[in-house]
Amino acid sequence: MDDALTVAGVSHAFGTNKALSDVSLSVAKGTFVALLGVNGAGKSTLFNLITRLYDTQSGRIAVCGHDVRAAPTAALRSLGVVFQSRALDPSLTVAQNIVYHGALHGLPRREALARGAAALEGVRMGDRMDARVSKLSGGQARRVEIARALLHRPRLLLCDEATAGLDVQSRAEIVADVHALAAGQGVGVLWATHLIDEVSPEDAVVVLHKGRVCAQGVARAIAGAAGLTEAFLALTREAA
Template sequence: MSAALEVAGVSHRFGQRAALSDVSLTVERGHFMALLGPNGAGKTTLFSVITRLYNHQEGRVSILGHPLDREPSRALAGLGVVFQARTLDTDLTVAQNLHYHASLHGIGRAAARVRIETLLARVGLAERRNDKIRTLSGGQSRRIEIARSLIHAPRLLLLDEPTVGLDLESRADIVAIVRALVREEGLSVLWATHIFEEISPDDDAVVLHRGRIVARGRAGEIGTPGETLEAAFRRLVAEPDTRAVKSAA
């Protein structure tokens, strides 16, 4: 069975500036992968390439076995995305936002209603279905964005810094919801973050720095013996020009 996501040798430039240089990673089906990187590392650019907001200039991307360049519709049909920027319509209710998104995916109203009820229960906000988005907290809005990203039943979910700006409890809620989706429904996840508490030692992890992958492996094994993930990360991104990928043993 093909991987949920395969990125192979992807490079992308903005004029003379290299935003991504020969980036390769694989998210296996049913796995949670953490994508670590400081601001400006290229995480959002990589997400934009995977979602086809940008056409990558070199390399290839496949989603659930479908090449993004040759089968874009089939590839993107299996993908759900939560971008860093908030994109819900605050003047609409929770249900209206979700029904609108369902209609974009060609889901009929009756089927959408059932799917929306299921997803709102999954994210713990069924009682807020008729409330306007502007009345929700930041954490609640994020949970609705996760529900929206799952409306078409994708098998791969991308989340770009989904907990930035949230309090500790809200962050924990978001992480717990996504990990439950991986554990209980076999969802594949690529989670971009710089918050180390969100990453478990057994997670697959990739460190992106200045558009290049500088380390990969199990999160608990990146770095030298006895070195924490945070310490290893800070050392890796402090190096002025890291070319060789460092893989955990």
């Protein structure tokens, strides 16, 4: 199975409000896919469906070949998530947060710490294991959350507006780190963002607007001569 994530013909509504309409996309293992859309485009709804916070109404979602409805345990075991809202306990150290999260996945303390140390090295936080989370910068805390999400060695990493509220340099560094994790560890990444500068010309990108996929492919090809910003604005105007 080459795909870490398959989304096929997924639609979702809240009453009469249609949040997603016939959305299809895939994320291959070891690749970084940017899910680009303005706030309210449906990105978080899609993530909530993938993670089973919402039940799938129509279409199919599979993580590493496991249907999220038919085999939710296997699907979620293959999945790591970084949500937009912060999820670390600020009163604990990085190590304590790692141990707690590891216990949720059945990892003994020693193994959780060993895996956590390796994951933290991958996001340039290897020297902060004993730091209290409340003393970390926003960017540092985000890196810890990414490392924590990889603790159980998932094959798919979902990042929902993971750089929200961070400065430009921190955002660029985190995006670079996640690209490196995808390539180096063979993890498929679906990176949801409304920030065009987080998308590189070589990235696979899915443009979502008002619940519909209005373009997908390599960013450079979608951008054309006009550039990605102008192409994105044109696509969202056409889909309005």
